[in-house]
Amino acid sequence: MRSTVTVTPAQLPEVLLHVAVVRPVFLWGAPGIGKSSLVRKFATELGLECVTLLGTQLAPEDLIGVPELVGGRSRFAPPESIARQDPYCLFLDELNASSPEVQKAFYSLILDRRIGSYELPKGSIVIGAGNRAVDNALARPMASALVNRMIHVHLTASARDWLAWARESNIHPWVLEYLTQRPDHLWSAAPKVEETFSTPRGWHMLSDALQSFGDDISEDLLGVLAFGTVTANHASMFKAYVKTVRNAFGLEAVLRGDVRWPAAPQDRDLLYFLGEAFRARLVKELPHDKAHASAAGKQLAHRGKALLLELAELSLEIAQMVIAADDDGNPVLPAWFLVEVTRDLPRLVAARA
Incomplete structure (x- = not known):
């Protein structure tokens, strides 16, 4: 039913x-x-x-x-x-x-x-x-x-309801902060094969296991727990998020210009996570109509175009993921921003050259 x-x-x-x-x-x-x-x-x-x-x-x-x-x-x-x-x-x-x-x-x-x-x-x-x-x-x-x-x-399932409950229920900070950034990862449809999938129960189990191990858990054991409780994609993203926490390498630092996109081959998962977080930030904070953009929104758009260029130099695939349409082919980012990206990127490339 x-x-x-x-x-x-x-x-x-x-x-x-x-x-x-x-x-x-x-x-x-x-x-x-x-x-x-x-x-x-x-x-x-x-x-x-x-x-x-x-x-x-x-x-x-x-x-x-x-x-x-x-x-x-x-x-x-x-x-x-x-x-x-x-x-x-x-x-x-x-x-x-x-x-x-x-x-x-x-x-x-x-x-x-x-x-x-x-x-x-x-x-x-x-x-x-x-x-x-x-x-x-x-x-x-x-x-x-x-x-x-x-x-x-x-x-x-409601991410807002679950996060409100989690803040009062001793849910591990890594799980709480990750799902605060990616509430769309709280739940996923059950697969047709026998494999883990993401649910509020699964994230709760991951939190309990992390509380038991402590924050000094090894990366390998963290992977065992994450891949054993949520979907493979969400587990990979969660591992990358924990890496940002342990290395003080968050999206905010990238947006401020304090650090650059991670370029090391072993940090590919981290780059992908930051790319997804970057896309989510643009979707959340860029207004549908540029005329209604605040000063902070305009600054994000300006900084976002430069960051897209830097990201494309490291991974064209991840850069394309940031601006990609949804599964139905509908644009996710505002049309005005996509137009400006198309217009301004050649100029930015020439300036960097």
Whole structure:
């Protein structure tokens, strides 16, 4: 299931507060973007215990219980994890990854909030969650009867929300600062093959590992951790970023003219990282219309053209990457800047000669 209407992690608590208290909710989202932790945090904020059931680890009898005799009649005794006296949050994680038989066992629990003669205490809430088939995750089709028993909310990753959380959560400074510069690297679509991909969970795992190793971690071990938690491209860029931190060789120093683009063959990854950071800075700070450019914007444009020339002398490929269009062929940098680059570069080349 996919939707063009999504909510961010920051928006989700308000949605759940008004929806989950009256109807069961199913939370859709890609792997690793924080669905489970957000539900548990929401339950805690409501003062409810969160009881998690993993659909992939359940059999139907784990829900409906086993028969017992009461007054000469048999009835099903639901498991202790579900049959509670006080209100709680029942979190059905990986619900759409469970077998059809288990999904059927959830019907009355989701719709009528009861299993056999047991009814969820008043004030309890039911929230399901699962990945989408498009994420190459384990996801079985849900019967229309089950789909129609819940309100469906689609969660999307938000770099702004995650960075706000990370600043309060002891995320390693390297991870925090890197994603502050490259928020587009927080999440990537799951690949069709078995390889790592970038998610908020993956960056969190990388942060935890770095906290354990300490900042004196070797470059080789840093690569093992990065390539084992995020995409290969993001891991390579992250390693290059750490190199800038360790050598005080950041984009700001290049823009100020304190240092030149790194030219050593062993610093090729660093040059590529700085080129991507340079492109991101131009995209962020150059206005769409030159008439609206501030003094700082005009200065960046002027300095940017000279830096593009210096970069092209080292690597024409990286220089072209800085000014390249997006995947659909649309210009990313303002048209006026691209025109000036085309017009002024021959003059700059002649002046340098």
